[in-house]
Amino acid sequence: MKAFLVPACALVLCVAAAPALAASGTVLRNDKLYSQPSATSKATASVNRGTSVNILARQGGWLRVSAGRSTGWIRLLSVRAGAGGLGGAGLGDVVGAATTRSNPSRVVAVAGLRGLNDEDLKQAKFNGDELARLNAWQATPAQARSFASQGGLKTANVAALPAPQPEQKASPWEAN
Amino acid sequence: MKLKSMVLAVSLVSFSGAAMAFDLGKMLQEGINQELNKGKQTQSEPDASQNAAPATKQKIDGRQLGFALFGSYSPEEETRIGRQIAGNLLGAVPLVHDDKLERYVNLVGNWVALQSGRKDITWHFGVLDTGDINAFAAPGGYIFVTKGLYQRLNNEAELAGVLAHEIAHVTLKHHLKVLKQSSLIGALGQAASNKAKDSDQVVQNLIGNGAEIMARGLDKNAEFEADRVGIVFAARAGYDPWGLPEVLQDLAGLPAKDSRTSLLYKTHPHPADRLAALGEAVGGRLDAVHGKDIPGRFYRLK
Incomplete structure (x- = not known):
């Protein structure tokens, strides 16, 4: 009886801890799990790129995840949610382009379902009435400032982020 | 496309006519030539642009020049x-x-x-x-x-x-x-x-x-x-x-x-x-930034 109770309790605990956000994910870069959602807290484990995780909760720029036996907080940008592992790595783009360009029957299938695709955009005719409506709702900087202040928003000094060096090639459109 | 070649042809003619035998003139020509070369695929109708250019005594404004040289728009x-x-x-x-x-x-x-x-x-x-x-x-x-x-x-x-x-x-x-x-x-x-x-x-x-x-x-x-x-x-x-x-x-x-x-x-x-x-x-560059989410004011669309 006792032997049976222990695993049953463990199971109950698991279910109780399983939060609303329970979702699978994959670690995108080698990083650490921390005991708190802060890089100054204690690092409890290391996780490698490609590790599968369960996402348990989110707080600010942090996700609480479990990876194998470890549970801890990891930076939000070090994980992707969803199935599909490391994801695109460019593959998604290539596949997408191939299906839309070289397989016209595929495009038709998609077009039947939804309103917005290449062909719709290509065929689109200028709609002056909708554009006038868009213009009519434009806001002034003064209105935007007042709106921000009502929401308690204050501007913050945030430095520009540097472009990551290794992957940066000269952009083709800069060659002009 | 056709229009672009026309405009550029016009600017070319104006400049060769102008008494600007300086380096600046040469520079402008080169800029314009570059633009012309870019649209090479449209050069299959040279007659149209050649005929159109002298007939139009159009004044080239600074913006068109600016575009030809630097590709910038106002x-x-x-x-x-x-x-x-x-x-x-x-x-x-x-x-x-x-x-x-x-x-x-x-x-x-x-x-x-x-x-x-x-x-x-x-x-x-x-x-x-x-x-x-x-x-x-x-x-x-x-x-x-x-x-x-x-x-x-x-x-x-x-x-x-x-x-x-x-x-x-x-x-x-x-x-x-x-x-x-x-x-x-x-x-x-x-x-x-x-x-x-x-x-x-x-x-x-x-x-x-x-x-x-x-x-x-x-x-x-x-x-x-x-x-x-x-x-x-x-x-x-x-x-x-x-x-x-x-x-x-x-x-x-x-x-x-x-x-x-x-x-x-x-x-x-x-x-x-x-x-x-x-x-x-x-990385950790935004660790010190604590902004607002404002879920309460978010306008929900049914």
């Missing part, structure tokens, strides 16, 4: 291009007609755009009435989010993050660079009509069919750059900087073959790649 020209693309996009899919929503997205959008440092254009924001999941930016500050994407958002910071990515495309002039690269566009000259509701045929001739430029997409580095720059705009506006990453996480969790994201994935890197690239750039 804010007015940029707005003219964007207006035409936006009008066409709205021809493919209209706005969600909801006064409160329209007011709200323009207020959030303008507040974020105020942090972009670009003060020479008027910003416009709208929600497109389609279940597709996407967002668009056209030059001159025309920005759209689809209803399909808007309905997935949970708070104002997420909306601000999405709009900030599009605002960054505008301030970084990504689409203008693509147009320029593909030689689709040249100096604009005069608008045929000043009526607000009219299509601008001059611009239309130069941007291709309808709003197809919105389906063509940008270089993937331009998307990564817009994420990187946009997240900072949103943070500077006082929002939680994690709004855009949260939206990317949500999209990353959608099934890969969801038809609502087919155009998005055709024109953007996969959200997982965008999160990874953003992670490289951000």
